Amino acid sequence: xxxxxxxxxxxxxxxxxxxxxxxxxxxxxxxxxxxxxxxxxxxxxxxxxxxxxxxxxxxxxxxxxxxxxxxxxxxxxxxxxxxxxxxxxxxxxxxxxxxxxxxxxxxxxxxxxxxxxxxxxxxxxxxxxxxxxxxxxxxxxxxxxxxxxxxxxxxxxxxxxxxxxxxxxxxxxxxxxxxxxxxxxxxxxxxxxxxxxxxxxxxxxxxxxxxxxxxxxxxxxxxxxxxxxxxxxxxxxxxxxxxxxxxxxxxxxxxxxxxxxxxxxxxxxxxxxxxxxxxxxxxxxxxxxxxxxxxxxxxxxxxxxxxxxxxxxxxxxxxxxxxxxxxxxxxxxxxxxxxxxxxxxxxxxxxxxxxxxxxxxxxxxxxxxxxxxxxxxxxxxxxxxxxxxxxxxxxxxxxxxxxxxxxxxxxxxxxxxxxxxxxxxxxxxxxxxxxxxxxxxxxxxxxxxxxxxxxxxxxxxxxxxxxxxxxxxxxxxxxxxxxxxxxxxxxxxxxxxxx
Numbered sequence: 482x483x484x485x486x487x488x489x490x491x492x493x494x495x496x497x498x499x500x501x502x503x504x505x506x507x508x509x510x511x512x513x514x515x516x517x518x519x520x521x522x523x524x525x526x527x528x529x530x531x532x533x534x535x536x537x538x539x540x541x542x543x544x545x546x547x548x549x550x551x552x553x554x555x556x557x558x559x560x561x562x563x564x565x566x567x568x569x570x571x572x573x574x575x576x577x578x579x580x581x582x583x584x585x586x587x588x589x590x591x592x593x594x595x596x597x598x599x600x601x602x603x604x605x606x607x608x609x610x611x612x613x614x615x616x617x618x619x620x621x622x623x624x625x626x627x628x629x630x631x632x633x634x635x636x637x638x639x640x641x642x643x644x645x646x647x648x649x650x651x652x653x654x655x656x657x658x659x660x661x662x663x664x665x666x667x668x669x670x671x672x673x674x675x676x677x678x679x680x681x682x683x684x685x686x687x688x689x690x691x692x693x694x695x696x697x698x699x700x701x702x703x704x705x706x707x708x709x710x711x712x713x714x715x716x717x718x719x720x721x722x723x724x725x726x727x728x729x730x731x732x733x734x735x736x737x738x739x740x741x742x743x744x745x746x747x748x749x750x751x752x753x754x755x756x757x758x759x760x761x762x763x764x765x766x767x768x769x770x771x772x773x774x775x776x777x778x779x780x781x782x783x784x785x786x787x788x789x790x791x792x793x794x795x796x797x798x799x800x801x802x803x804x805x806x807x808x809x810x811x812x813x814x815x816x817x818x819x820x821x822x823x824x825x826x827x828x829x830x831x832x833x834x835x836x837x838x839x840x841x842x843x844x845x846x847x848x849x850x851x852x853x854x855x856x857x858x859x860x861x862x863x864x865x866x867x868x869x870x871x872x873x874x875x876x877x878x879x880x881x882x883x884x885x886x887x888x889x890x891x892x893x894x895x896x897x898x899x900x901x902x903x904x905x906x907x908x909x910x911x912x913x914x915x916x917x918x919x920x921x922x923x924x925x926x927x928x929x930x931x932x933x934x935x936x937x938x939x940x941x942x943x944x945x946x947x948x949x950x951x952x953x954x955x956x957x958x959x960x961x962x963x964x965x966x967x968x969x970x971x972x973x974x975x976x977x978x979x980x
Contacts, residue, residue, distance in 0.1 A: 538598035556921030607649035623681025630674035641959035658970030718864035777828035
C-alpha cells in the first residue's frame with residue numbers, strides 16, 4: 482500500500498460517489514486528491530451521497546461479473562457443494578491447482594476491494610461530523626462502523642492477521658509500508674466496530690438496504706462463532722430471536738427472487754439491486770447459472786438431503802422438470818442436455834436465485850434479485866450451534882433447529898430426542914448445508930469447523946469422473962496475501978506461512 486495505492490483508493494472513492502450521484506457537473510471538479518476539501522463535506526446532502534457510496538462497495542467487481550465480489554453462490558465453488566465450469570471467482574482452480582500469491586479471482590479481489598471500502602469508510606468517519614449532528618449523525622456513523630467491521634471480517638476470515646487501518650486515507654503516509662496487526666487485535670477491532678454499530682442503529686426490521694441493529698447483531702454472532710466464543714454467540718443470537726423483528730419466510734424459495742424478496746421478514750442483510758439502474762453485471766442470473774454453468778450442484782450435496790426434503794427441488798432442477806417446476810427453457814428437458822452449449826453430466830442445475838417468470842433467458846436478459854447475505858434461519862442455526870457447543874443439546878437447541886425444519890412449505894419432521902452433543906453437532910452441520918446450499922456459506926463453515934482439509938482434499942466433485950479429485954491444504958486456512966500488496970509494502974508486510 483505504498484504511494485501508488487493512494488490513487489487507487491482515491492479513484493475508487495471518487496468513482497463510487499460519481500456512480501450514485503450521476504451529476505455531470507461532478508466530472509469537471511478538482512483532482513481526486515482534493516475531493517474531501519474542495520468538493521465534499523459542505524452540506525447534509527454530501528453525507529447522504531457519501532453513505533450511499535460506502536454501500537456501493539458491495540457491488541465491487543474486480544473485473545466483471547465473473548469475479549463480482551458478492552456473487553454469493555460463487556463461493557460454493559470453493560467447497561464440496563458446487564463446481565463452476567468457467568471458474569467464476571476462482572473456486573475451481575483453487576480446488577484443482579491450489580492457491581498462490583499470484584492467484585486471481587476472489588483471492589486477489591477480496592483483499593483489494595475490502596481495503597478500498599475501508600479507506601472510503603475511514604474517510605467518511607473522519608469527515609461526516611462536519612455536516613451532520615444529533616441522531617442522524619449517530620445512525621450514519623453506526624452504518625459506517627458496521628460496514629467497516631463487515632469488510633474487516635472478510636479479511637480476517639480469508640487472510641488472517643491483516644493490517645488494521647483506522648485513519649483517514651488522505652492523512653496517511655503512503656511511502657511507508659503497512660505491517661500486519663496481531664490477529665487478536667483485528668478481531669477485537671471488528672467486535673468494537675460492531676458494538677458501536679449495535680448501539681447506534683435503529684432496532685427495526687431490515688428493508689431499505691441500510692444496516693439496522695439486527696444486521697450488526699447477526700454479524701457479531703458470526704464473528705463470535707468464528708472466534709469460538711460460544712456462550713457469547715448464543716446469548717447475542719437469542720437477543721435477535723427474542724426481539725421478534727424477523728420471522729422465517731413461509732415460502733423458503735421466495736427469499737431469493739423479486740418481488741417476493743421485498744416483503745420477506747427473514748432477510749436481515751442483502752446486496753440490493755433495482756432495475757434499470759442497479760442490475761446484475763452483464764446478464765440475468767439465469768444466464769449465469771444455466772447457460773454459463775457458473776455454479777453446478779455436486780452429487781455429494783444432493784445426497785445430503787433427507788428423503789422428502791423439498792429444499793432439494795427448491796434449490797436444484799432435475800430430469801423431467803418443466804415450466805410448471807420452474808424450468809426456464811423450452812425444448813429438451815433432460816439434465817444431460819440442460820441449458821445451452823455443452824452440459825456436464827454428473828452435476829445439477831441451480832434453481833435458487835432464479836426468477837420464476839423468465840423464459841429462455843439469454844444474453845440481454847436482466848434481473849435484479851438481491852443477494853442475501855444474512856437471514857434469520859442463519860441466526861437460529863448459529864444459536865443452536867453455539868448453545869450446543871457451550872452446554873449441549875438442550876431444549877432451546879432443538880427448538881431453533883426444528884423451527885427452521887418445520888417452516889411452512891418445508892415441513893420436515895422434528896429431530897429425534899435424546900441426541901448427544903456430538904450427534905446434535907452433526908445434525909446442525911447437516912441442516913446448515915441443506916438450508917444454505919448455493920448461498921456461499923459452506924466453505925466458511927468447513928474452515929470454521931476445522932474440517933476443510935478432511936472434506937475437500939481428495940474430494941471427487943463428479944462421481945462420473947472419479948479420477949479427478951480436489952486439492953486442499955491446511956495452510957489454506959489463511960489465504961496468501963496478493964503478491965502486489967507484498968511488493969508494495971516490502972519489507973514490513975510479510976506473506977502468510979507456506980506461500
